Amino acid sequence: MxxxxxxxxxxxxxxxxxxxxxxxxxxxEAEIGLSNAWVRPTLGAGRTTAAYVTITNAGTAADRLTAVEAPNASAVEVHTAGMEDGIMRMRKLEGLDIPVGETVTMAPGGYHIMIIDLEEPIAMGATVPLTLTFEAAGSVTIEAGASMTPPNSADTAPESSNGDHQNMRHEGH
Ligand SMILES: [Cu+2]
CATH class of the missing domain: 1.20.5 (Single alpha-helices involved in coiled-coils or other helix-helix interfaces)
Known part of the structure; x- marks a missing residue:
């Protein structure tokens, strides 16, 4: 040589x-992707609302959503919702697991982000930045459009079937 x-x-x-x-x-490594973020506009004098994000883990390690931030809110929590004794109830989660290769879709009647005690109302068509913090992937921000229905939903379900948040019972607040 x-x-x-x-x-x-x-x-x-x-x-x-x-x-x-x-x-x-x-x-x-967890590889977190966010999509289809939307937030319900506040209704009337209400200053608490819900937001939804689709979270995909395309990586090779599990991850966990541990916190969410939104501007002008006194608190932001991750909730789960479900029927208990015929009543739609919501419960605060300490974290939401995002397993490898899976997509966790938040939706009315299921997982959601609760935005509590806003200083300002959220109007239809407004945009709210949501910062989601994951154990492994760190913080990721996505803009959520204010709408009564999910983005890109061809089947616009009537509002009454969406599991109205304002009428849900909350544990804790
Ligand atoms: Cu909730």
């Missing part, structure tokens, strides 16, 4: 090592 070839091999070996280390550091 001549000198030139030796150098070339050393460089190649170095690059392969760098590549392997990079691959290793990415071996188990």
């Amino acid at each position: 001549n000198r030139y070839a030796t150098k070339w091999f050393a460089a190649a070996a170095f690059l392969i090592t760098v590549g392997a280390v990079a691959a290793l550091s990415h071996a188990a």
Whole structure:
């Protein structure tokens, strides 16, 4: 092997090592994608509303949504909703698991983001930035449009079938 070839091999070996280390550091990583964010406008004098985001984990490690922030709110919580004894009830979650390769879709009557005690109302068509914090992926911000129905929903369900938040019972507040 001549000198030139030796150098070339050393460089190649170095690059392969760098590549392997990079691959290793990415071996188990959550890859969080947010889409279809929307928030219900506040109604009347109400200053508490719900927002919904679709969360996809395209990575190779599980992740967990641990906090959400929205401007002008005194608190933002992740809730689950479901029927209990014939009544739609909501419960605060400490976190929402986003398993590997899965998509968690928030929707009326299920997981949602509760935006509590807003200083300002949210009008139809307004845009609200939501910052979601994940254990592994960190903070990701998405703009949520204010609407009574999910974005890109061809089947515009009547409002009454959407599980009206303002009428839901809350535990804790
Ligand atoms: Cu709620």
